[in-house]
Amino acid sequence: EDQVTQSPEALRLQEGESSSLNCSYTVSGLRGLFWYRQDPGKGPEFLFTLYSAGEEKEKERLKATLTKKESFLHITAPKPEDSATYLCAVDSGGYQKVTFGTGTKLQVIP
Amino acid sequence: ETGVTQTPRHLVMGMTNKKSLKCEQHLGHNAMYWYKQSAKKPLELMFVYNFKEQTENNSVPSRFSPECPNSSHLFLHLHTLQPEDSALYLCASSLNSGSADTQYFGPGTRLTVL
Numbered sequence: 001e002d003q004v005t006q007s008p009e010a011l012r013l014q015e016g017e018s019s020s021l022n023c024s025y026t027v028s029g030l031r032g033l034f035w036y037r038q039d040p041g042k043g044p045e046f047l048f049t050l051y052s053a054g055e056e057k058e059k060e061r062l063k064a065t066l067t068k069k070e071s072f073l074h075i076t077a078p079k080p081e082d083s084a085t086y087l088c089a090v091d092s093g094g095y096q097k098v099t100f101g102t103g104t105k106l107q108v109i110p
Numbered sequence: 111e112t113g114v115t116q117t118p119r120h121l122v123m124g125m126t127n128k129k130s131l132k133c134e135q136h137l138g139h140n141a142m143y144w145y146k147q148s149a150k151k152p153l154e155l156m157f158v159y160n161f162k163e164q165t166e167n168n169s170v171p172s173r174f175s176p177e178c179p180n181s182s183h184l185f186l187h188l189h190t191l192q193p194e195d196s197a198l199y200l201c202a203s204s205l206n207s208g209s210a211d212t213q214y215f216g217p218g219t220r221l222t223v224l
Contacts, residue, residue: 004152031209031210032210032212034212034213036215041198041218041220042217042218043114043116043200043202043215043216043217043218044153044200044215045215046212046213046214046215049210049212051210087153089153091210097155097166098155098213099152100152100153101152102150102151102152103152
């Protein structure tokens with residue numbers, strides 16, 4: 001059974017304090033790993049898709065990386081508007097079977 | 111983001127009511143999904159439709175009944191729900207199912223069952 005574990009569950013940062021969120025996964029065969037951002041009461045907003053180990057993608061202060069066992073979402077010099085829950089999901093094949101983690105709730109304090 | 115819209119945004123219903131959730135996507139996608147999101151739990155896939163055909167029913171109770179009249183519209187009909195069904199119901203779409211296409215989500219319907 002596919003498993004996705006995100007850590008930490010919650011993270012509190014001072015504005016400008018860089019850090020990383022972790023997504024560890026166990027799947028039979030990875031076809032894609034997705035990162036989403038979710039604000040309270042809203043649907044997840046797509047950030048990145050990574051397909052193979054060694055791949056990296058960047059968007060503003062966010063950078064996502066992928067290895068054979070885990071993915072990191074690096075946040076450089078975060079701002080209060082980066083506060084949200086960040087979700088990781090993996091697609092392991094089958095007929096669109098995507099497994100989500102429980103998310104990391106990030107709070108950035110001014 | 112108006113790619114995937116959902117109505118209503120909030121719904122309160124009694125256990126004996128019948129209501130429907132609506133989802134519409136404007137992205138030209140062929141696959142649509144219903145998810146349930148409860149506090150402290152990962153998103154739970156409920157139903158998948160590809161080209162209007164249901165391809166996945168993740169052991170969802172029969173009090174939830176999906177309908178997909180075309181590739182742009184998806185409904186979730188609700189009847190005789192239980193309080194534990196209270197959650198955020200999310201609709202998503204992707205280019206196709208069966209491949210690692212990115213899913214794009216709507217804003218969700220916050221459902222409260224009294």
